Amino acid sequence: xxxxxxxxxxxxxxxxxxxxxxxxxxxxxxxxxxxxxxxxxxxxxxxxxxxxxxxxxxxxxxxxxxxxxxxxxxxxxxxxxxxxxxxxxxxxxxxxxxxxxxxxxxxxxxxxxxxxxxxxxxxxxxxxxxxxxxxxxxxxxxxxxxxxxxxxxxxxxxxxxxxxxxxxxxxxxxxxxxxxxxxxxxxxxxxxxxxxxxxxxxxxxxxxxxxxxxxxxxxxxxxxxxxxxxxxxxxxxxxxxxxxxxxxxxxxxxxxxxxxxxxxxxxxxxxxxxxxxxxxxxxxxxxxxxxxxxxxxxxxxxxxxxxxxxxxxxxxxxxxxxxxxxxxxxxxxxxxxxxxxxxxxxxxxxxxxxxxxxxxxxxxxxxxxxxxxxxxxxxxxxxxxxxxxxxxxxxxxxxxxxxxxxxxxxxxxxxxxxxxxxx
Amino acid sequence: xxxxxxxxxxxxxxxxxxxxxxxxxxxxxxxxxxxxxxxxxxxxxxxxxxxxxxxxxxxxxxxxxxxxxxxxxxxxxxxxxxxxxxxxxxxxxxxxxxxxxxxxxxxxxxxxxxxxxxxxxxxxxxxxxxxxxxxxxxxxxxxxxxxxxxxxxxxxxxxxx
Numbered sequence: 001x002x003x004x005x006x007x008x009x010x011x012x013x014x015x016x017x018x019x020x021x022x023x024x025x026x027x028x029x030x031x032x033x034x035x036x037x038x039x040x041x042x043x044x045x046x047x048x049x050x051x052x053x054x055x056x057x058x059x060x061x062x063x064x065x066x067x068x069x070x071x072x073x074x075x076x077x078x079x080x081x082x083x084x085x086x087x088x089x090x091x092x093x094x095x096x097x098x099x100x101x102x103x104x105x106x107x108x109x110x111x112x113x114x115x116x117x118x119x120x121x122x123x124x125x126x127x128x129x130x131x132x133x134x135x136x137x138x139x140x141x142x143x144x145x146x147x148x149x150x151x152x153x154x155x156x157x158x159x160x161x162x163x164x165x166x167x168x169x170x171x172x173x174x175x176x177x178x179x180x181x182x183x184x185x186x187x188x189x190x191x192x193x194x195x196x197x198x199x200x201x202x203x204x205x206x207x208x209x210x211x212x213x214x215x216x217x218x219x220x221x222x223x224x225x226x227x228x229x230x231x232x233x234x235x236x237x238x239x240x241x242x243x244x245x246x247x248x249x250x251x252x253x254x255x256x257x258x259x260x261x262x263x264x265x266x267x268x269x270x271x272x273x274x275x276x277x278x279x280x281x282x283x284x285x286x287x288x289x290x291x292x293x294x295x296x297x298x299x300x301x302x303x304x305x306x307x308x309x310x311x312x313x314x315x316x317x318x319x320x321x322x323x324x325x326x327x328x329x330x331x332x333x334x335x336x337x338x339x340x341x342x343x344x345x346x347x348x349x350x351x352x353x354x355x356x357x358x359x360x361x362x363x364x365x366x367x368x369x370x371x372x373x374x375x376x377x378x379x380x381x382x383x384x385x386x387x388x389x390x391x392x393x394x395x396x397x398x399x400x401x402x403x404x405x406x407x408x409x410x411x412x413x414x415x416x417x418x419x420x421x422x423x
Numbered sequence: 424x425x426x427x428x429x430x431x432x433x434x435x436x437x438x439x440x441x442x443x444x445x446x447x448x449x450x451x452x453x454x455x456x457x458x459x460x461x462x463x464x465x466x467x468x469x470x471x472x473x474x475x476x477x478x479x480x481x482x483x484x485x486x487x488x489x490x491x492x493x494x495x496x497x498x499x500x501x502x503x504x505x506x507x508x509x510x511x512x513x514x515x516x517x518x519x520x521x522x523x524x525x526x527x528x529x530x531x532x533x534x535x536x537x538x539x540x541x542x543x544x545x546x547x548x549x550x551x552x553x554x555x556x557x558x559x560x561x562x563x564x565x566x567x568x569x570x571x572x573x574x575x576x577x578x579x580x581x582x583x584x
Contacts (some may be wrong), residue, residue, distance in 0.1 A: 003570055029520040037564060093467065093572075094467075099458065138544075179550055185475070185476065185477050186468050186475065186476045186477070187464070187465035187466075187467065187468050187476040187477030187478060188466075188467045188468075188477070188573070189465060189477065189479060189574070190466070190467075190574055190575060191573075191574040191575065191577070191578055191579065192574075192575050192576050192578060193539035193578070194540075194578075195531070215496075215498040215501065216492075216493040216496050216498050216499050217493075217494070217521075219493070219496070219498075220489050220492075220493060223489060224485075224489070248441065255579055259556035289545050332575070336477065345475075348474065348475065349473075349474035352473065352474065352475075352476075352477055352481075353473075353481065355477060356478065356480060356481055357486075360477075360479060360480075361479055361578065361579040361581075362463055362478075362479040362480030362579075362580040364489075364490075364493060366579065367502075367579035367580070367581035368499070368500040368501050368581075369582075370501065370578060370579050371500040371501040371579075371581075378539060
C-alpha cells in the first residue's frame, strides 16, 4: 500500500525513518516492483567479455541472466531461461560459447539469442514459430562508458538521462586511466550480509561511522606510517569531505584524501620502490588533465551511489560493488576491483594490495561494516517498540553538507520513499 | 638434510590448529618464518596470482602481524567477542620436498560459532610451504582454498582460517 515511511521536517530539522522499511517482507515485495523493476540496475562491465563469444552468468535483481558477446562481438543480456519449459540454459559461471543448449529437451540458442535447434520440430503443426522464441531480453539494456545496466521497464528514461550528473563522477573515476578505459580485474568477492539491502547503501557513503567502526583500520594505517591528523573544527574525520546530491537519487562523497591512493598518492604501504612510477603517473595526470583536475583524481576520494544499488568506491582502491536483497534481512553482495587497462604489472599489484587493506571479506575494514549492519538488523527486531531511526545529522546546515553528516542518506531515503509512495 | 615425516608435518598443523582455535595468536606468529605469507584466493579463481587477481586476503608477514593486532583488539567488532572455532584437519600429504622447503596439502573443516548466529562451516584445502629451520618446522606460506563456489553465507573472513 502506498504510504510514506519518513518524517522529513525541515522546520524542526528532524529526519526520521520508519524502521518497518528495513524489516518487512511486504515492503520488499513492493520494492521489487516499484524500484528494482523501474530503475536502471547494474548488470556488468564490457571488460568482463574480452572476446567474441565470451559470457558470464549472474543474478541481477533476482533474475538469472546471461551477459555475453555474440560471435560478431556485440554485447547482450538475456534472461537465462528456456522459452520451452523455463530451465536455465547456461549453467556455467563464465566461459566462451557460440550457443546455449537447454539440457532438458535440447533446445539450443545462438549466442545472439536466436533459437536455432528444436529437436523434432516437425511435431509442431500450428502457429509455432522459432523466430518468435529467441531468448528473452530485459525490456532495456544500455551502457555508459562500459558499465551496462538493464531496466525491466520499457518506458524508463534513457540511461544517460537517468545517470544525469552522476556521469561527471563516473568520468572522474575513469580519468585515472590515460585511455579513459578501466577493466574489471579477475577475482570476485561474493558474500552475504544478514541485513536489509538499504543498510549497505547507507554504510557505503556514511563517513560518520569511520572512526568508531574502523578504529583498527585507522590503527593499521597509523602503524604503517600514514599520518592521521586529529579532526579539527568540530569534525569527526582527519580531513574535510563533502556529501553531494547528484539528482535522481544518486549522490557521492567528495573527500580530501588522507589514506593513500594507488593512483598517485603514495603511502608507505606501497613501498619506496613505488615512488618513481607513482610520480610518473601524477605527471601524466597533470599533463593530460591540468593541475586542478589531476588534483581531484589523485588527492580526493569518493564513494558514489547510483540509485538504487550500485556503489563505486574510489578510495583505497576502486571497487565496483552491487547487492541484492534475499529477504528483508539478508543481501548478497558482489564486489570487483577496477583498474586502468594500461597500468603496469607493478601498478596493478599495488592496486590489488591496497584494495585488501580496507575492502572485502578479508579486509581490515569491511568485516566490521558487515558486523555493524548485522547488529543493526538484530536490533531492529525491536522495531515495533522503538519505531524511528534518527537521521537528522547536519540537517539545516546552511553551507555545504559534510560527508560525516546524513544529508546524502536523506537523499537516498527521500528518493526511495517517493518511489514507494505511489499506487 | 634428514627426511621429513608426515607425522612431523601433522604435529605442526595440529599445533597451529589448536593455537588458532584457542586464539593464542601471538604464539601462532612464532610458527611462521620471518618472511611468511598467507593467502585466501577468490572462490572463482582459486589458482590465481594475487598480483593479477583480486584475492579475499593476501598478507605478507607485516600485514599478518598487523592482522593479529587487529584481531586481538576489542575494537575488532567482527571478532569481539571472538568467534568460537573448531577445525579438523586430515588427509595430510607431503607433495614435494625441495631443499629445505616442503609443500604440504591437507583438508580441513572449520566450524565457526557466534552468539545469535547460524553455524558456519568452512570446508576446503590447505596448501602449505613448510620450511625446515634449526628450531624445527616453520610455516613459510599458507594458502587456503575454500570449497564453496562463493563465500556467500559464510560471510566475512574476519578470523584466521
